[in-house]
Amino acid sequence: MDGKIALEEHFVTPELEHCIAGVGWDPGAWRRVLDALTDLEDARLREMDACGIELAVLSLGSDGIQAIADPARAATVARAANDALAERVARRPDRFAGFAAVALQDPDAVVAELDRAIGELGFKGVLVNGYSDAADGTARYYDAPAYLPFWQRTAELGVPVYLHPRNPHASQRGIYEGRPELLGPTWAFAVETATHALRLIASGLFDRVPRASVILGHLGELLPFAIARFEQRMAHLPGAALATPPRQVLRERFHVTTSGNYHTPSLLGTLLELGADRVLFAADYPFERMHDAAEWFDALPIAATDLHKIGRENAQRLLRL
Numbered sequence: 414m415d416g417k418i419a420l421e422e423h424f425v426t427p428e429l430e431h432c433i434a435g436v437g438w439d440p441g442a443w444r445r446v447l448d449a450l451t452d453l454e455d456a457r458l459r460e461m462d463a464c465g466i467e468l469a470v471l472s473l474g475s476d477g478i479q480a481i482a483d484p485a486r487a488a489t490v491a492r493a494a495n496d497a498l499a500e501r502v503a504r505r506p507d508r509f510a511g512f513a514a515v516a517l518q519d520p521d522a523v524v525a526e527l528d529r530a531i532g533e534l535g536f537k538g539v540l541v542n543g544y545s546d547a548a549d550g551t552a553r554y555y556d557a558p559a560y561l562p563f564w565q566r567t568a569e570l571g572v573p574v575y576l577h578p579r580n581p582h583a584s585q586r587g588i589y590e591g592r593p594e595l596l597g598p599t600w601a602f603a604v605e606t607a608t609h610a611l612r613l614i615a616s617g618l619f620d621r622v623p624r625a626s627v628i629l630g631h632l633g634e635l636l637p638f639a640i641a642r643f644e645q646r647m648a649h650l651p652g653a654a655l656a657t658p659p660r661q662v663l664r665e666r667f668h669v670t671t672s673g674n675y676h677t678p679s680l681l682g683t684l685l686e687l688g689a690d691r692v693l694f695a696a697d698y699p700f701e702r703m704h705d706a707a708e709w710f711d712a713l714p715i716a717a718t719d720l721h722k723i724g725r726e727n728a729q730r731l732l733r734l
Contacts, residue, residue, distance in 0.1 A: 414711050414720055415465040418728040419703075421575070421630050421672040421695035422469040425450040426497050432490065434476045434579075449699035450474075453501050457698070458508060464707035466696070467725075470732065471498060472512040472540035474700070475579045479517070482546040487516035491526060499534040510734065512540035512575055518547065520559040524566045531570050537732040538572040538628070543579035543609060552582040554609055556616035568624035573668065573731060575628040576610060578602035598631075598673065598700070607634040610667070611643065619666045620656045626666055626731070630695060632679050633669035637686040663687065668731060670695035671723070675709035689719040693727050 425433050425447065433450065435443035449456065453471075461469060473494050481487035494514045502509045513530030515523050530536045544552040555563070567574055580586070580596050581604075589595050610629060619625055629636065644659040655662075664687055671680065672695035683692060696706035713720060728734060 414724045415467070417464070417466045417694050417707070417710070417724040418468045418470070418734065419461075419466050419696045419698070419706075420470045420628065420670050420693050420728060421577070421697045422471055423450055423474040423698065423700065424453060424471045424498060424501065425473065427451065429473065429490070429494055429497065432477050432480070432494070433474055434480070446699050453505070453509065458505075460698075460703045461508065464696075464703050465711065466703070466707065468508060468510060468734070469698070470510045470512055470537060470728075471502070472575065472577070473498070473514045473542075475542040475577060477540075477542040477577075477579075478514045479542045479545045479579060481516070482518065482548050482550075484516065484519035484522070484548070487518045487545075488522060488526065490514075491516040492529075495526070495530045495534055495536070499536070502535075510732065511536045512538050515539055515541065515563075517541060517545045517553065517555065517560065517563065520557075520563055523563050527563070527566055527570070531572055536572075537734070538575060539567060540575040540577050542577045543605060544582065546582075551584075554612050556612040556618060561618075561621065564618060564622045564625045567626070568622050571624075571733070573626040573628050575630070576606060577630065578606040578634070581605045603631060603634045606630075607636050607639070610634065610636060614655070614659050614662050615647070615653070617655055619662045623666075626668070628668045628670060628693070628731075630670045630672040630674075630697065632671060632674040632676075632683050632692075633663075633667070633687070636663060636667075637669070637683045638679075640686070660686075664691065667691065668693055668727070671706065671710065672697035673701045673706075675705055677709075677713060680713070681715075684715070684719070689715075689722050690727060692723045693731070694724045 513536040
């Protein structure tokens, strides 16, 4: 399929390399990833052309701004990252769009940069790399009441928040002790991100902000396969009932992308739970191979109308492209 729009595609500049964590890469391979992250003109465009990808929505990958515990410095780096991305998108607006980076370490100040990134720089949404590190050494999750203005403003602006993975906080990694291979994208990314998403749902955020919108990668970080049991068990907990049932929230307020999860049975299960209008194409380049994503996607045994929705039309609608 030509004309695909890819939503979880990453960039970096040499000045921002300190924001990107190489989980499980040897030094030589990680250097090649960093080089690919900086390239928005040569090899990347050739690969996009070869893979039928018309537009890539770029963002700063994990851990990004979220790992900078000092709020003032996090805000400064977020602004610099947004300026750098806007400058690069402006060179090729026919091939690239952007998701903003924001410093949620200071929930009172984040709305100003959000407004600038969307209103002035023209970004299509926000990407946050999981929880934010706090100066006291703890993690900040976005179901906390202090983040309600952030969610309200994204809803008012009509833009989604891409909840991108990062590893669990150091204080929460006991279960991975002695098994570092389970950290990162092999397992821990999905568990951490899915749990964060469930915190948002369980908090009643989507009852308070009905137009809030979230994107999850990797076919929803396992949630399409777990949400029915989550809803069933929540119904038995005193005081845990939500005005909008969790499965309805997932179906109406979340989108999922195919990034890094090129498994046809899993996609079909996701389609059965969420419907084709809620799934979007992504390659997760350069952390995954663009050709792997495109070749798998183009050969999917699904209706052509659904293929075009997932590959292009859903992104056009959600991001107002």
